[in-house]
Amino acid sequence: MQTRGTLIRAAASVFDEFGYSGASITEIINRARVTRGALYFHFASKEDLANGVIDAQAEQVRVEPRELKLQELVDLTVTVARDLSADVVLRAGIRLAVEQGAFMSVRESPYMTWIDMCRRILEEARESHELLPHIVPADTAELVVGSFSGIQLLAQARSGRDDLRERVSTFWNHVLPGIAVPGVLARLDTSAVLPDESGSEPPTN
Template identity: 35%
Template sequence: MVKQERALRTREALIKSAATVFDRDGFSVASLTAISSLAGVSNGALHFHFASKAGLADSVEEAAAERLDRIVTAHEGAVGNALQLLVNTSHDLARRLTEDVVLRVGFELSRDQVREGGGRLYRQWHQWVEGALKRADCEGVLNEVTPEEVAASVVAATTGFEVLRTQDPEWLSHRTITRFWQLLLPRLAAASVLGDLVAAGSRSR
């Protein structure tokens, strides 16, 4: 049991170190020696857990997917309708992308066209956003727009902010996400609920 716990801690340390080095140097340039050194383990220990840099990148993306899943389920049942749920979750995602290097690099790896199987996190986020909007439609809080059309716009904008953040952190700020929803909610929301929606995220978060 002790050995298993130690192995798990080592694996988690390597995943975080890999994300940090990928974030700093880029996946192509990042070296396994730099990753193992940052994690405080030998190259042999790294290769015990991961056969290659590509395998390590896959594990970073998988860990990021688990983080994204926790983000999108954290607010379930905490707000009155699915539109506010979507707003709150988008704010939480933006904040976590700023703070959590594993989540952030997972998205970066997910858009890397060189690696096979890319796009996992974007598909995961898109599916959740579309599902939330379909729930909003069933609740009667959408204003004559289709969930599919809105989901494409929301995903394009929110993931675009994540890409632009590399040039200016303000793109993922609370203010930027709030302004985005201030512009979009009047187009999306039924008049009966628009006044109750909080573009800055509701306090129930």
């Protein structure tokens, strides 16, 4: 298990730096400091490694349970925004998703992990009567994931992601009035500060 984790992190750092097509197995082996045999014991191919990174990225993200499920959804995006700079597995996962969407033809799952996660939270929000009646959780989940992908790319181009949290806050200020019932809307915190950060100033990245 430890070797597997080491290989995932090494593969993530290579995908993050060179993209899927530019990534070489040799470079991954070098960074992981394992033998080629050890790699192929755990992963059949480069694609298999990419899938390992994609599966691992979502496991990294932990969101505290909240009374309002829509607050959990906001927290999820703020957590990803916070962790992107420090977490190479998360960053590689997003690069694989964006590249695949734009220019590769692999399986479609890099996005699906996030879409499913958002859809489940939105379905819980529906059960808690937080959503306006016309909202379809599956459609809103795709909207959130699609928009977030683009917003973080734009943030990277404009500020090296320094203002990503601010942009996530702007996104929710624009979108929540179209999703949440008024009584819930008034109680949602879109300041992009997480519960475990309260009392301290929000970091800028």
